[in-house]
Amino acid sequence: MSAPTPHSPPSSAPPPVSSGAAAPARRESPWRQVARDFAQSKGALVGLAVLVVLIAAALAAPWITPQNPYDLAQLDVMDARLAPGSANGAATLTYWLGTDGQGRDLLSAIVYGLRISLGVGVGSALAAGILGTLLGLVAAYAGGKVDAFVMRVVDLLLSFPSILVAMMILAYVGKGIGNVVLTLIVLEWAYFARTARAQALVESRREYVEAARCQAIPGWRIVVGHILPNCLPPLIVVGSLQVARAITLEATLSFLGLGVPVTEPSLGLLIANGYQTMLSGEYWISVYPGLALLAAVVAINLVGDRLRDVFNPRNQK
Numbered sequence: 001m002s003a004p005t006p007h008s009p010p011s012s013a014p015p016p017v018s019s020g021a022a023a024p025a026r027r028e029s030p031w032r033q034v035a036r037d038f039a040q041s042k043g044a045l046v047g048l049a050v051l052v053v054l055i056a057a058a059l060a061a062p063w064i065t066p067q068n069p070y071d072l073a074q075l076d077v078m079d080a081r082l083a084p085g086s087a088n089g090a091a092t093l094t095y096w097l098g099t100d101g102q103g104r105d106l107l108s109a110i111v112y113g114l115r116i117s118l119g120v121g122v123g124s125a126l127a128a129g130i131l132g133t134l135l136g137l138v139a140a141y142a143g144g145k146v147d148a149f150v151m152r153v154v155d156l157l158l159s160f161p162s163i164l165v166a167m168m169i170l171a172y173v174g175k176g177i178g179n180v181v182l183t184l185i186v187l188e189w190a191y192f193a194r195t196a197r198a199q200a201l202v203e204s205r206r207e208y209v210e211a212a213r214c215q216a217i218p219g220w221r222i223v224v225g226h227i228l229p230n231c232l233p234p235l236i237v238v239g240s241l242q243v244a245r246a247i248t249l250e251a252t253l254s255f256l257g258l259g260v261p262v263t264e265p266s267l268g269l270l271i272a273n274g275y276q277t278m279l280s281g282e283y284w285i286s287v288y289p290g291l292a293l294l295a296a297v298v299a300i301n302l303v304g305d306r307l308r309d310v311f312n313p314r315n316q317k
Contacts, residue, residue, distance in 0.1 A: 037310045047302025054296055058114040065108035066093055069265045079103040081277070084284050098284040101273050106284065109265040110292045116266050117296060120177065121247040124184035129239050131185065132192025133231070137223050139193070140200035151197070154190040162187050166249060170258045180259050184246045195238050199231040233311040240304035244297045251293055267293045 038044055057064065067074050079088050084098040084106075097106040139150040157165070169183045200223075203209065209226055253259035254268030262269060267289045274285025 041306045043302050044306030047299040050299040061111045065111050067105040067108040069104045069109045069112050075103045077103050097288050100285050112265045113267040117247045120250045121243040124181045124246045125239050125242040128185045128188035129192045132189035133196045136193035136196025137200050140197045141223050157190040177260050188242050200227050203227045203230045237308045244300040
C-alpha cells in the first residue's frame with residue numbers, strides 16, 4: 001500500500017483573473033451627470049444654443065455691427081424709419097433690418113441693446129443672489145428673531161407687484177442703468193433668500209452638520225463649507241429664472257420711460273419708439289427688437305426649466 005500524499009499548504013495568491021473580466025465602473029461626477037441629464041432635452045439644448053449666440057453677439061458688438069449707435073457722427077436723421085434692406089444716402093451701408101426714428105441701424109441697435117439687457121439681467125441676478133443667499137443662510141442658521149425679521153422683510157417684498165415697486169423706486173431715484181440694476185436687486189434678493197433659507201433648514205438637520213458642531217467648528221465655517229455647497233443646485237435654478245425676469249422688467253421699465261436714458265439702445269426703448277407707427281406700416285421698429293427680446297427670454301427660460309427638472313430630487317434615480 002502506498003503512503004498517503006501529504007496535503008500541500010493553501011496558496012496565499014489570489015485566484016487568477018480572466019482577461020475578459022470587466023473592470024469596476026468609475027463613479028460619475030455629479031456635475032457630469034447633470035450635464036448628461038441636461039443634454040437629454042432637445043428644447044433645452046436649442047435654448048442654450050440660442051443663448052450662446054446672443055451672448056457672443058452682444059460681447060462682439062463693436063466688431064460685428066455695421067454701425068455704432070452711440071457715435072452721433074454715423075447717424076443721419078434723413079435715414080430715419082427706412083424699411084429693411086434700404087441703403088443710406090451715400091449708398092455705403094445697407095440697413096438689413098431698417099432704421100429707427102433716430103436714423104440708427106436697427107440691427108446694430110438690437111445687438112447693442114442685447115448688451116444692456118443681458119448685462120442688467122445677469123448683473124442684477126448675480127448681486128441679488130449673493131445678497132439673498134447670505135441673508136437666507138444667516139436667517140436659517142441663527143434662527144429666532146433674526147430669522148423672523150429677515151422673513152418678514154421677504155414676505156413684505158413678495159406681497160407687492162414687482163413692477164409697481166420698481167416704478168416707485170425709479171420715480172424717486174431717477175433713470176439710469178445703475179439705478180435700474182439697484183432696483184432689480186431690491187426686487188430679486190427675496191427669492192434667493194427664501195430658497196436659501198428653506199434649503200439650509202433641511203441641510204442643518206443632516207448628520208454631517210451635527211458632526212461638525214460636535215467638533216467645535218465655528219458656525220461660519222459650517223455654513224460656508226458644509227451647508228452652502230449643498231444649497232447651490234436650487235439657487236442656480238432660481239438664478240437662471242431671475243435673469244429672464246430681470247430682462248423682462250428692464251425692458252418694461254424702459255418701455256414706460258422709467259428705465260435707461262433715451263440715448264441708450266435698450267430693447268424696451270426700441271419697442272417703445274416704434275409701437276405707435278406699427279399701424280402705419282413701419283412694423284420693423286418694434287417687431288424686430290421684440291423678437292430679439294422674446295428669443296433671449298424664451299432661451300433662458302428653457303435652460304432654467306431644464307435645470308429645475310434636473311436638480312429635482314424626485315426625478316433623480
